[in-house]
Amino acid sequence: MNTSSVQSGQLSGDATRLLQSENVSQPTMSSRDIADLVGSRHDDVKRSIVRLSDRRVIQLPPLADVKNHLGQTVAEYQICKRDTYIIVAQLCPEFTARLVDRWQELEEQVAKPAFDISSLNDPKVLLALLTDNVRKVVTLEADNTELTKENHLLEVKVEQDAPKVAFHDMVTVSHKRYNAAQAAKIIGTGRTRLLQFMRQKGWVTRTNEPYQAKIEAGLLDVKLGTFEHPIDGTIPTCSTLITGKGLTKLQAMWQSREEDLLT
Helix, strand or coil: CCCCCCCCCCCCCCCCCCECCCCCCCCEEEHHHHHHHHCCCHHHHHHHHHHHHHCCCCCCCCEEEEECCCCCEEEEEEEEHHHHHHHHHHHCHHHHHHHHHHHHHHHHHHHCCCCCHHHHHCHHHHHHHHHHHHHHHHHHHHHHHHHHHHHHHHHHHHHHHHHHHHHHHHHHCCCCCECHHHHHHHHCCCHHHHHHHHHHCCCECCCCCECHHHHHCCCEEEEEEEEEECCCEEEEEEEEEECHHHHHHHHHHHHHHHHHHHC
16 A cells, blocks of 8 residues: 555646655556546445545545646545556456556556666767758758748649639629620630531530520520511521530630540
């Protein structure tokens, strides 16, 4: 058992309270840490400790005042290694293995030596530290160079796409409808070539009338009218109109067509 006295005071607010006195090499574990390990309320763990002490199964461990995460002062038992196994077996036997693992972690932390400043007198140690720092600096510089390249590529991409974005924003939100000649001029081709392209893509019929599916999709519209034929009289007409949405899509399709022809 750990019979050393533990002075009350503010301790670390971490889940694990690992205490050592100058005269005792065996560390202790707090009742709060045990509660966290087994998933129980801290008050329940403390009551179990008192009951086991009353039955003389363990010795009542010393208390220490500790600040919790809310800044409140709470009393926690500081328990030796032997008694932690008894308490956990009483509370929740299936967590004994977890307690063993936790003790191993704590003892490894305590046994791990701190950096010895005197080792800086060893040229090999200095060289190793310098080499490690140089490696980290080189890695950081490489990362910065890569980020700089990526940022430059993004800036170039944004600059290249600016006209396309502007065209899209301008045309898509417009409620204006365009005839084939107007749309061809905006795209940069001729009326005949554009209508041929639209027939190939299934937008219009052989007589350049819009398909119903393209009208329903909001890409095309139709203008109905009439004209007076000198012999046949009044003849109905049907003119295909291209919406702002349709013009945006056609422009993208036409651009893709030109890129394919260049490859």
